[in-house]
Amino acid sequence: xxxxxxxxxxxxxxxxxxxxxxxxxxxxxxxxxxxxxxxxxxxxxxxxxxxxxxxxxxxxxxxxxxxxxxxxxxxxxxxxxxxxxxxxxxxxxxxxxxxxxxxxxxxxxxxxxxxxxxxxxxxxxxxxxxxxxxxxxxxxxxxxxxxxxxxxxxxxxxxxxxxxxxxxxxxxxxxxxxxxxxxxxxxxxxxxxxxxxxxxxxxxxxxxxxxxxxxxxxxxxxxxxxxxxxxxxxxxxx
Amino acid sequence: xxxxxxxxxxxxxxxxxxxxxxxxxxxxxxxxxxxxxxxxxxxxxxxxxxxxxxxxxxxxxxxxxxxxxxxxxxxxxxxxxxxxxxxxxxxxxxxxxxxxxxxxxxxxxxxxxxxxxxxxxxxxxx
Numbered sequence: 001x002x003x004x005x006x007x008x009x010x011x012x013x014x015x016x017x018x019x020x021x022x023x024x025x026x027x028x029x030x031x032x033x034x035x036x037x038x039x040x041x042x043x044x045x046x047x048x049x050x051x052x053x054x055x056x057x058x059x060x061x062x063x064x065x066x067x068x069x070x071x072x073x074x075x076x077x078x079x080x081x082x083x084x085x086x087x088x089x090x091x092x093x094x095x096x097x098x099x100x101x102x103x104x105x106x107x108x109x110x111x112x113x114x115x116x117x118x119x120x121x122x123x124x125x126x127x128x129x130x131x132x133x134x135x136x137x138x139x140x141x142x143x144x145x146x147x148x149x150x151x152x153x154x155x156x157x158x159x160x161x162x163x164x165x166x167x168x169x170x171x172x173x174x175x176x177x178x179x180x181x182x183x184x185x186x187x188x189x190x191x192x193x194x195x196x197x198x199x200x201x202x203x204x205x206x207x208x209x210x211x212x213x214x215x216x217x218x219x220x221x222x223x224x225x226x227x228x229x230x231x232x233x234x235x236x237x238x
Numbered sequence: 239x240x241x242x243x244x245x246x247x248x249x250x251x252x253x254x255x256x257x258x259x260x261x262x263x264x265x266x267x268x269x270x271x272x273x274x275x276x277x278x279x280x281x282x283x284x285x286x287x288x289x290x291x292x293x294x295x296x297x298x299x300x301x302x303x304x305x306x307x308x309x310x311x312x313x314x315x316x317x318x319x320x321x322x323x324x325x326x327x328x329x330x331x332x333x334x335x336x337x338x339x340x341x342x343x344x345x346x347x348x349x350x351x352x353x354x355x356x357x358x359x360x361x362x363x364x
Contacts, residue, residue: 086276154288211267216335
């Protein structure tokens with residue numbers, strides 16, 4: 001099938017109305033309910049448990065008599081052995097990728113114009129140039145992750161087909177959105193693919209490895225561990 | 239070292255069944271990012287040999303057993319023994335960005351090996 005065949009299918013009004021209307025609602029409902037159900041299922045694997053005391057309380061309290069310089073050198077020493085020290089570049093790329101991945105769709109002008117015309121909801125939007133740059137970050141990040149998966153032995157050894165599919169699903173809405181915005185290839189085909197990819201991603205989030213968007217925060221802020229943040233009270237109930 | 243040549247699949251399956259939730263969650267949440275690699279001192283001291291990467295060790299021991307529902311050959315289990323006993327010291331220093339308890343999963347791999355008479359071979363010549 002060439003682009004024109006796609007174009008005729010994608011300009012079919014029944015098909016278009018379906019993916020622009022009920023399908024959007026359906027994917028958001030699956031996404032929302034899925035997140036709630038899966039989060040509940042995850043929390044059921046945990047329980048509130050009093051932390052095991054390994055040292056007298058006074059030994060556990062952070063040292064407050066350290067000078068600023070001592071704190072700084074201690075931080076540097078910690079940083080050297082942490083993931084920030086060993087993989088600083090990858091951590092930076094990963095953070096940029098994830099922030100752009102979440103922020104861009106919420107603040108992109110096109111989405112907010114549709115919200116405004118449909119429901120009168122007026123959200124803040126980024127200027128189009130900024131959204132364009134953030135989209136490029138996501139695509140570039142995806143490309144770097146793909147290259148790592150293909151060419152870095154340690155990543156390739158644990159990679160499965162699933163990883164490649166999910167990476168593609170995550171980047172596809174941004175790639176198609178980018179191509180549609182710049183009118184590269186056929187706009188009609190690209191925008192329909194963009195809608196479909198976005199819906200597919202939303203539906204898959206609660207039921208795939210994408211669920212790490214919830215798991216990450218639960219394991220960091222709710223489960224007691226060496227690397228937890230805040231004052232978590234729960235632990236795994238395995 | 240193992241005196242029996244046969245594998246007792248029932249024992250393996252009961253260990254897998256008892257710890258199903260933990261194994262399933264670990265396998266489902268590992269994003270295969272390889273960020274845990276450098277946190278393993280054995281990985282670093284073996285010229286960054288990927289077989290020492292914590293995620294590789296748990297995926298290819300207890301993860302593999304879980305996926306194959308405990309039906310593995312003696313040879314596969316012996317390779318697993320190398321992975322969980324010789325290539326991991328259970329120092330619990332591995333760091334997972336998602337907080338997956340990798341040492342606990344490797345311990346389960348050791349449990350399975352022990353149940354089949356496979357232990358660390360202190361007298362093996364490398």
